[in-house]
Amino acid sequence: MAAFEHFTEHVNAAAKLAGLSEKERKALEKPDRVLRADLEVALDDGSTATFSAYRIQFNNARGPYKGGIRFHPEADEDEVSALAAMMMVKCAVVGIPFGGAKGGVTVDPKKLSTREREALARAYVRAFAGDLGPDQDIPAPDVYTNPSVMAHMLDEYEKITGKSQPAMITGKPIALGGSLGRDTATADGAIAVLEALFEDEGVHASELTVAVQGAGNAGSQAARRLAHVGAKVVALSDSSGTLEDAVGLDVAAMLEGKEQKKEFSAVGKVAPVEAVLSAKADLFVPAALEEQLREDTIGGLSTRYVLEIANGPTTPEADVLLAKRGVTVVPDVLANAGGVAVSYFEWIQGRTGDRWGKEAIETRLTETMRSAYREVANFAKEHDTTLREAAYALALSRIAEAMRERGRV
Ligand code: GLU
Numbered sequence: 001m002a003a004f005e006h007f008t009e010h011v012n013a014a015a016k017l018a019g020l021s022e023k024e025r026k027a028l029e030k031p032d033r034v035l036r037a038d039l040e041v042a043l044d045d046g047s048t049a050t051f052s053a054y055r056i057q058f059n060n061a062r063g064p065y066k067g068g069i070r071f072h073p074e075a076d077e078d079e080v081s082a083l084a085a086m087m088m089v090k091c092a093v094v095g096i097p098f099g100g101a102k103g104g105v106t107v108d109p110k111k112l113s114t115r116e117r118e119a120l121a122r123a124y125v126r127a128f129a130g131d132l133g134p135d136q137d138i139p140a141p142d143v144y145t146n147p148s149v150m151a152h153m154l155d156e157y158e159k160i161t162g163k164s165q166p167a168m169i170t171g172k173p174i175a176l177g178g179s180l181g182r183d184t185a186t187a188d189g190a191i192a193v194l195e196a197l198f199e200d201e202g203v204h205a206s207e208l209t210v211a212v213q214g215a216g217n218a219g220s221q222a223a224r225r226l227a228h229v230g231a232k233v234v235a236l237s238d239s240s241g242t243l244e245d246a247v248g249l250d251v252a253a254m255l256e257g258k259e260q261k262k263e264f265s266a267v268g269k270v271a272p273v274e275a276v277l278s279a280k281a282d283l284f285v286p287a288a289l290e291e292q293l294r295e296d297t298i299g300g301l302s303t304r305y306v307l308e309i310a311n312g313p314t315t316p317e318a319d320v321l322l323a324k325r326g327v328t329v330v331p332d333v334l335a336n337a338g339g340v341a342v343s344y345f346e347w348i349q350g351r352t353g354d355r356w357g358k359e360a361i362e363t364r365l366t367e368t369m370r371s372a373y374r375e376v377a378n379f380a381k382e383h384d385t386t387l388r389e390a391a392y393a394l395a396l397s398r399i400a401e402a403m404r405e406r407g408r409v
């Protein structure tokens with residue numbers, strides 16, 4: 001099933017609980033605008049390469065479009081649309097005044113030099129500049145993009161517009177107006193939600209064994225945070241393989257090794273990539289790409305909890321099976337919304353020129369995530385449903401209300 005169909009399945013499942021009319025449901029399943037471009041980039045060997053690029057603006061009833069840009073060989077229109085739709089949902093789940101958007105370039109960034117990657121970032125902004133802006137559509141990092149890519153995008157945008165506009169993009173380097181805490185925000189937000197859930201369940205993170213899939217920004221920070229609160233990380237994977245240790249990995253040392261040697265297979269003995277899915281653990285943290293938990297991959301999954309730090313890691317079929325097995329899944333649109341929440345704080349700082357201290361960011365992030373969790377958990381309990389369905393129902397009803405107020409539906 002294609003990624004966008006997963007989103008519409010979630011919407012259909014939650015439509016009744018959200019009180020949506022048929023017209024509203026249909027309106028919420030359609031992007032406002034699909035922007036496409038072919039980006040031409042001069043390569044270091046003197047040749048020119050062309051890459052397909054997208055920016056999909058999903059819905060701006062609650063505020064400007066917001067969402068990251070990924071550089072990935074499998075990024076395509078279907079995937080980017082689904083991710084844009086999820087941004088719309090997650091901003092509404094945590095109550096921040098943004099709509100949904102996502103961007104993507106179909107490229108393997110590992111094959112680009114630093115100069116070529118910068119040229120690609122600048123070409124992306126030249127192609128879409130007219131549709132981006134602090135009150136219009138605000139990009140951020142996503143898979144295989146980072147603060148340095150954001151810096152080049154901001155620089156290109158300001159060259160085109162001739163104005164300083166730090167709020168046009170988030171996830172920037174601190175020197176260009178980036179926010180403290182943005183680099184760890186996704187993991188910090190996820191841990192805040194997990195702690196709130198565990199308080200409800202009388203569980204302590206320090207008693208847990210954990211398997212983490214993915215060691216990009218969010219995955220590695222989550223593994224670090226979980227180890228820090230005393231959980232035993234028994235499996236940690238990247239695209240080269242899975243590191244395993246039943247008594248708990250030295251997460252900091254493994255991640256330092258990866259930084260130096262690029263991949264886990266060069267750091268230590270690794271099991272296959274899929275081994276992380278069948279590690280004996282209490283908590284599984286998918287923090288890589290979409291559709292990792294499917295009917296055909298969850299046979300060996302023995303965990304009691306799943307914390308979705310990746311976007312869309314669980315297919316709707318697997319979701320049903322996990323619910324039947326009594327696994328509590330903290331859905332992506334709640335679990336990973338800390339990233340965009342701190343992007344919102346960065347956007348406010350960019351617009352006001354104010355600078356917030358680390359403590360202010362941490363406090364506000366924790367409050368945002370805990371209160372979103374409380375609302376979702378209460379709704380799920382009241383309607384005897386999963387956290388995912390509750391999160392979608394709450395978010396969709398908020399977006400539909402904004403659309404009604406505007407007279408759009
Ligand atoms: N790419 C991140 C996400 O999927 C962050 C988006 C943002 O900060 O705008 O939530």
